[in-house]
Amino acid sequence: MSAPKPTLGRIVHYRGRFGFHAMRAAIVTCDVSSLDPRGVEQGLIPALDSDQHVHLWVFTPGESGGFTEYNVAPGELVDGEIPPGTWCWPARV
Incomplete structure (x- = not known):
């Protein structure tokens, strides 16, 4: 059984590209079906490399509230961690 495709509005976990930060909650702001x-073509938004790549809004504590990440690849959760700059589904509880 293959993993479900990420879709617009779904909550995922994201680890920062530099790996310094703990995983954060993020929401999918664009997937392959919602990408305009x-x-x-006009250079307003980056393309997605696959149907598993997404654009995210990453939630952070503090005044800024979060930031955007583009064309984020999925990462495999191993021992509670994912590679830097990737997303994964939250664990089922």
Whole structure:
């Protein structure tokens, strides 16, 4: 059984590209089905490399509240960690 494809509005976990930060909650702001090709053609938004890549809004504590990450690949959860700059599904509880 393959992993479900990420879809617009789903909550995922994200680990920062530099790996310094703990995993954060993020929401999928764009997937392959919601990506506007006109925006990509005009250079307004990056393309996605696969149907598993997403654009995210990453929630953070503090005043800024979060930041955007583009074209984020999925990462495999191993011992509670994912590689830097990747997303994964939250563990089922």
